[in-house]
Amino acid sequence: MYVETTFHDAVEQETSLPGWRQEYRQVSTGGYDGRTAAILLPGVEILRETISVGTEQVFSAPEGSVIFYYYPKLDESELARGERALGVSGFALNWTNRIGFMDAGSDLPMLVLRRSAICDEERSSKAQLVEAPLEHAAFLADWLLSLLGAASQQSYPYAREDVDELLADLITDRFELLFQTSIFCEIPQIAKAEKIYKKIRDRILDAPDRPHTVRSLSRELGVSAFELRASCQSFSQIPLDKILTLLRLNGARRDLLQARCAPRKVSDIAMDWGFFHWSRFALRYRSLFGETPSETLKS
Structure with missing residues (x-):
């Protein structure tokens, strides 16, 4: 199932992500323009959130989930030279009562996966973040965005219920491989x-x-x-x-x-x-x- 919603106030957008607990506060000037898009599959959710202004976000991810995130690096000098502008990516294991700041014009694709489906509990019990290789993460983030783009144009090729589970398994397999080849981090400084x-x-x-x-x-x-x-x-x-x-x-x-x-x-x-x-x-x-x-x- 594909869902897309637009918002004109930070408070309105707080309830836009299914299963999340959030509070948004605007921290840069200008009229608020936000949008969320989501593909909801069995045990897998592809999310994309865009916000026109800077925001402070207090949030907790759904319980028992692992979140893959890819936050593009907006570096105009790199883009002017025609180079790939990579960003910050990884897996979050314990996103509970966290605070983050998003820049104006932010565009954040995320993937919500069942923790039990991809996570080695013994290996990750002390970690909060898992740093994913940027090149691989960028490629998979582009794939998620292409699925969302197709869904928004009503050309989503996996709209039938009988193949939703197949797509969910395919996504989980690809991101489990990325997760296992990523670097586990202790609590960051x-x-x-x-x-x-x-x-x-x-x-x-x-x-x-x-x-x-x-x-x-x-x-x-x-x-x-x-x-x-x-x-x-x-x-x-x-x-x-x-x-x-x-x-x-x-x-x-x-x-x-x-x-x-x-x-x-x-x-x-x-x-x-x-x-x-x-x-x-x-x-x-x-x-x-x-x-x-x-x-x-x-x-």
Whole structure:
């Protein structure tokens, strides 16, 4: 079965991937334009997710699954020379309560497989990521994209139920071979920065109306201001001071969307998220989301 859906808000796209738990927050300016496409087969799901703006994503993959991902490298200098722009690829074994950042214009193909079908539990019990050879991963990612492309044009050659299982087996066989020839990794170094970033965002979201500063967060979390800034920058590629504002603006947007059904004043929502200067809040909000808080409330 083929499914394709478009979205105009990060909150709408959170529920687009079957079996996933997700929260999306917009972290770069511009109107939101997102799309998901999926081919659902027995025990196998081919997914493609595109988003026009940068996003912070908190997510958990379906339980008992292994995720193959291929995130293309957008390097204009390589493309100008006609060389293949490879990316980041691999298998994720324990994607539970994770955080990631996607660039503006992201295009991410993924494959969801049953863990029991391809995974050597004894070998992978201590690993979180399995690094796949880029050339092989890029070839198989192109194959997945070609299947999605054919399905979107209604020329999907495997539309009959009697061959769905055959295609699922073929996909599993190819990716099991890639998995077995990949490199198992211990918890990556970036995990420490991710843990610190989680503490920062949890503190902001637990008390959004408080006037948080880098110094106050340093005292409350017991982490030096230097380490807070460095961890946030290395993990998100966004300065900590800006992250503090982005998280609160996204929180205000969520409440504005909910207020369409349970009316509230925009000014009250702004104050709930620590914005006490109305015009400054409206300016920052419009700069990020491409519309005013009042327009969000009335849409």
